[in-house]
Amino acid sequence: MIEAVIPLSFGDFPDDVQLCVLSFLHPSDLAAFACTCKRFEALYRHDQRLWFSLCHRRWGSKTLINKWGGGKISYRHLYRVLDEYDALIGFWRRFGDTPAPAAAPPPPLVFFEWGPFYITGSRVSPSKNMGYGVIKKPFLWMSIAPGGEVVNYLDPEGRAEVNAEDLVIAELGVSENELIQVNVSFIGECHVVVEENLEVNVDPSSPNLRGEVSGDVYGSPPDQMKEIYQYLANKTSPSSRRQRRREKEKQRQGRMRKLEPENFVKIVNCSPKPSRPLQGLWKGICDDMSLNFYLVSYDDVGGIACRKVGDFHRPLTYHGPIFWTPSLTFFDSPLSPEEDDIYNCRAHLRPADESQEIIPTPDNGVVSHMLYINSSYDLVIPDLVGTTVNPRQVEGRIWQYRNGTFGFGFLRDDYIIDLKHIAINGHLLDTVEPSNGC
Structure with a gap:
């Protein structure tokens, strides 16, 4: 059956x-x-x-x-908020108007990451200890209050003593002189603006928050009778009232605003991919033994360009590339004797404590691929390519190692700049405390 x-x-x-x-x-x-x-x-x-x-x-x-939200908000609402926050995770670059010369501009690189019940934004800069150390200074915390509203607090000074674990959003017991409540607004998918929330950062001592004119705007009433009429006329004149309101509003805005809006654009391709092994953010020791950040990007026509990240005075788009190449063709190891000589006759730029590591370890430093590059001269003055310019002044090489990192150098120089990852799997590498003299 x-x-x-x-x-x-x-x-x-x-x-x-x-x-x-x-x-x-x-x-x-x-x-x-x-x-x-x-x-x-x-x-x-x-x-x-x-x-x-x-x-x-x-x-x-x-x-x-x-x-x-202290566990008091609906998870449906939480999903909507976290879905928007998820787009923040990763590296962003600050851009906009150059600050006043007297003001120290903040580092251009910003890193957003998940916390236990908030999102943290940290400014990332190279340390000054002549090594690969990276300074990570949190300056922005984003979370949800028990009532469901989004709250964002910014520390303009980036003080290390601010402990994010103590930021109980519902009862944040700090004065506005310490943290500033801000709005974080998306403009498209890869551009955010951080600006002060003037609706909550109000100085309680500021008069005329609704535009009223107080009695002591122009001092006490005059003592002499002949001035009384003119005083009352000034007080009641419609044009004078409008002017006083404009002046008071300007004064109020000056007292209330503590920071100018900051704009950030997302570094979308900040990590290598199998088809783009050189892509992403890297760090390396320069010829002056300082640490610098580099961004390597692939363009739509098949080329590769590398630029420094860290010039505070000009947007990244105006930087001439350090190197570029219109070809993605790698030459596999073993290399020719001439290419081996080009590689072996150059010293690797490394921190002092790693200076003894001249011969790379087999797993990390053996060259697996090589790529021809040019310096920025060819890009800035294309008419000189292949003419009167000494090839040794513009030609260079990229040497890719087995572990996925790479180094680059030009024929005119006697050194190789080896680049390392800034972050792996969403975590910054080699972070150091800002208080360590960095």
Whole structure:
């Protein structure tokens, strides 16, 4: 006797199985699924377990889902906020107007990462200890208050003593002189603006917050009778009232605003890929033994360019590249005797404590590929290419090592700049404390 097989509908599965399956869906797909019946619509709109599962599956390994907002907000609302925050994670570059010469400009490189119940933005700069150390100074914390509103606090001075773990957003007991509440606004997908939230950073001692004119704007009433009429006329004149309001508003804005808006653009391709092994952010010791950051990018026509990141006075787009090449053709090892000689006759620029490591270890330093490059002369003065310019002044090489890193050098120089990763798997490498004399 053959038993009949009765198919099960999705609703026949246990609740935990349903939640597990639904947690793999994108909210837009989940919304379409919710239209199939009233029970699933109610599940989509109100079931905290479902939205917790969605949040936990996507961000549970990166942050503490149940700690956001003190655990008092809906997970559906939390998903929307975290989905927007997720676009912040990674490296961004500051750009905009050059600060006043007297003001020390902040480092241009910013790194956003997940915290237990907040997002942290840190300014990243090379250390001054003649090594590969990177200074990471948190300056921005973004989270959610128990009431559900987004709150962002900025420390303009980047003080190391501010402990993010103590930032209880609901009862933040700091004065506005220490932290400033700001708005973080997306303009497209790769541009954000951080600006002061003037609606909350109000000086309580500032008069005329609603535009009223106080009695002591022009001092006490005059003592002499002949001046009384003119005094009252000035007080009641419509044009004078408008002028006083404009002056007071200007004064109020001057008292309230503590920082100018900052603009950041995302460094989208900040890590290498198999098809683009040189792509991303790197760090290396320069010929003056200082640490610098480099951005290597692939263009749409098949070329590669490398630029320094760190010039405070000009936007990155105006920098001439350190090297560039229109060809992506690597030459595999073993290299010719001439190319071996070009590589072996050059010293590797490294910190003093690594100066003895002249011969690279087999796993890390053996050259696996080589690529021809040119200096920026060819890019700036293209008419000189292949004519009167000495090839040794513009030609160079990239030597890629087995571990994926690479070094570059020009024929005119006797050294190789070996580049290392700034971050791996979302974590900064070689971070040092700012208080260590850096």
